[in-house]
Amino acid sequence: MIILGINAYHANASAAIVADGRLLAAVEEERLNRVKYAAGLPARAIQYCLDQAGVKLAEVDHIAIPRDPRARIATKLRFAMRMPRFAFERAQVMARFAGIREDLASASEIAPESIRAQFHRIEHHTAHLASAYFVSPYERAAVLSADGLGDFASSMWAVGEGARMRILGEITFPHSLGVYYTALTQYLGFWKFGDEYKVMGLAAYGQPEFLEEFRRIVRADGPLSFRLGLDYFTHQNQGAEMSWRDASQTPVLGRLFSPYLEKRLGPTRKAEEPLEQRHHNLAASMQAALEEVLAAHWAALATKTGEKVLCLAGGVAFNCLANGKIFDHSSFERVYVQPAAGDAGLSVGAAFVVEHQALGRPRQFVMEQAGWGPEFSQQQIRKAITGSSNGDMQLSELDEDSLVQATARHIAAGKIVGWFQGRVEWGPRALGQRSILADPRRPEMKDVLNRRIKHREIFRPFAPSIINEAVPEYFERSEPSPFMTFAYSVRPEKRGVIPAPTHVDGTARLQTVSRGANPLYWKLLRAVGDLTGVPVVLNTSFNDNEPIVCRPDEALDCFRRTQMDVLVMGNFTLEKKAALAAGAMSADGLAEPLK
Numbered sequence: 001m002i003i004l005g006i007n008a009y010h011a012n013a014s015a016a017i018v019a020d021g022r023l024l025a026a027v028e029e030e031r032l033n034r035v036k037y038a039a040g041l042p043a044r045a046i047q048y049c050l051d052q053a054g055v056k057l058a059e060v061d062h063i064a065i066p067r068d069p070r071a072r073i074a075t076k077l078r079f080a081m082r083m084p085r086f087a088f089e090r091a092q093v094m095a096r097f098a099g100i101r102e103d104l105a106s107a108s109e110i111a112p113e114s115i116r117a118q119f120h121r122i123e124h125h126t127a128h129l130a131s132a133y134f135v136s137p138y139e140r141a142a143v144l145s146a147d148g149l150g151d152f153a154s155s156m157w158a159v160g161e162g163a164r165m166r167i168l169g170e171i172t173f174p175h176s177l178g179v180y181y182t183a184l185t186q187y188l189g190f191w192k193f194g195d196e197y198k199v200m201g202l203a204a205y206g207q208p209e210f211l212e213e214f215r216r217i218v219r220a221d222g223p224l225s226f227r228l229g230l231d232y233f234t235h236q237n238q239g240a241e242m243s244w245r246d247a248s249q250t251p252v253l254g255r256l257f258s259p260y261l262e263k264r265l266g267p268t269r270k271a272e273e274p275l276e277q278r279h280h281n282l283a284a285s286m287q288a289a290l291e292e293v294l295a296a297h298w299a300a301l302a303t304k305t306g307e308k309v310l311c312l313a314g315g316v317a318f319n320c321l322a323n324g325k326i327f328d329h330s331s332f333e334r335v336y337v338q339p340a341a342g343d344a345g346l347s348v349g350a351a352f353v354v355e356h357q358a359l360g361r362p363r364q365f366v367m368e369q370a371g372w373g374p375e376f377s378q379q380q381i382r383k384a385i386t387g388s389s390n391g392d393m394q395l396s397e398l399d400e401d402s403l404v405q406a407t408a409r410h411i412a413a414g415k416i417v418g419w420f421q422g423r424v425e426w427g428p429r430a431l432g433q434r435s436i437l438a439d440p441r442r443p444e445m446k447d448v449l450n451r452r453i454k455h456r457e458i459f460r461p462f463a464p465s466i467i468n469e470a471v472p473e474y475f476e477r478s479e480p481s482p483f484m485t486f487a488y489s490v491r492p493e494k495r496g497v498i499p500a501p502t503h504v505d506g507t508a509r510l511q512t513v514s515r516g517a518n519p520l521y522w523k524l525l526r527a528v529g530d531l532t533g534v535p536v537v538l539n540t541s542f543n544d545n546e547p548i549v550c551r552p553d554e555a556l557d558c559f560r561r562t563q564m565d566v567l568v569m570g571n572f573t574l575e576k577k578a579a580l581a582a583g584a585m586s587a588d589g590l591a592e593p594l595k
């Protein structure tokens, strides 16, 4: 039984394939076509998934699409009558989805009628909920989805019991926590699609000076209910317009905040203007108001369901600052967030809705780690290295133990290490498969990484990976965060020990690494711990203002283009000869023992 899930014609296009109840592969199109947040038909991702299952498109039994034109049809029609432009855009989207069989056939170069799969339209938030609960390790849980808008809803909650979910409630258009966060992100001068996490990083620098005003912009108005102050927004009159041409373009969102918001909060920050304390305070106020609404929601959901476990999905589930506070504000004892909590995850969710709810099959899969994308053999890696070599790098091939020891020594010596191992991560975070690693003990490392490789806003924090066993020693909470979706406070006495990934507010967006789920990465962290006494590394994504690298040649290109010191790829290590010739001392004076 083969089920193909496809998030198409929408940002974060992706595909996933489930065979006999188990996920075999899941990947975002951006990793393959190299267009950030690529929308359109994820043709490459689909082909990769089919290849992993060893089937052709014509052999797939079910195709799950996380969009249901019939969902909330009365509300959609009401809005369409009020706003003709929206009706026109809606019609275009519907036409696109209606033609998906033809588009799929064309991408696979087969006749449309040879696709024998049954097509399933899965409501957007049902797919979100499923993407979290059905792959979680829990037999019962409360489940919550919150994002911008999908199928005219912005939030939905349910109880999961075995292979079923029972929907309990929803918040519909125009009220949306995702729209709230995106609108204010734009107001603060961050207009690129997906910039919300930057503002989350900024919030730590400010005080919630404007919280009273923000409580008018968004507020809880009863258990399990929230409202936007609609005067502050435009989407209720103009729609939340997302435009893109095809999979070759990053989507663009139209302006979501109104002139009234500027009247109340002051002028918009232009993208090129410097960030001032006022902006920091606005970001802090925005985050604080969001957390108030979420806290009320978590508490009410815990009370209503009596469940001890919460599974989260939707873009809001990436708010790791808020997630870290769930345990303080509710009676939930465990929280599960799968690594692609945003719209990419819809392909997995839709496939599992078909598996369990449409076909009634039992659960037998748990997503314990994030490597569901392409991997490359030692031979393929060797070929890529040999093909690109011009004698400027020193190459070694090592057995696993020696590789781990050598990498740990490089990190401890202050080198910046590209770490390319196994299958590409599912979701936006590098989690030890396509990561850049560095020594967390060096306070200057954040600036050095930014200057030499990442070139990103200086206020954005870097994150630590830590072995499970050491979490209680370093953090004030020890609940697992295997997919970097929680920020916890670093213990005050440890903030000076791992200064590079500790944010200005004393928190860190940690990845907890278990030996069972990620054995090679755990082994590396353990080796770093043996050398330095600190089983932690700074872990940032392997890229430089591009989608995270997928293939060996992309890693080599990023390695050459930037001032990374070492690349560890499969069992190979590469060091730049120029850096070696300059002695162990790098330009930053980093490659020396830490006193």
Ligand SMILES: [Fe+2]
Pocket: 124, 128, 147, 148, 149, 150, 314, 315, 342, 343
């Ligand atoms: Fe969504």
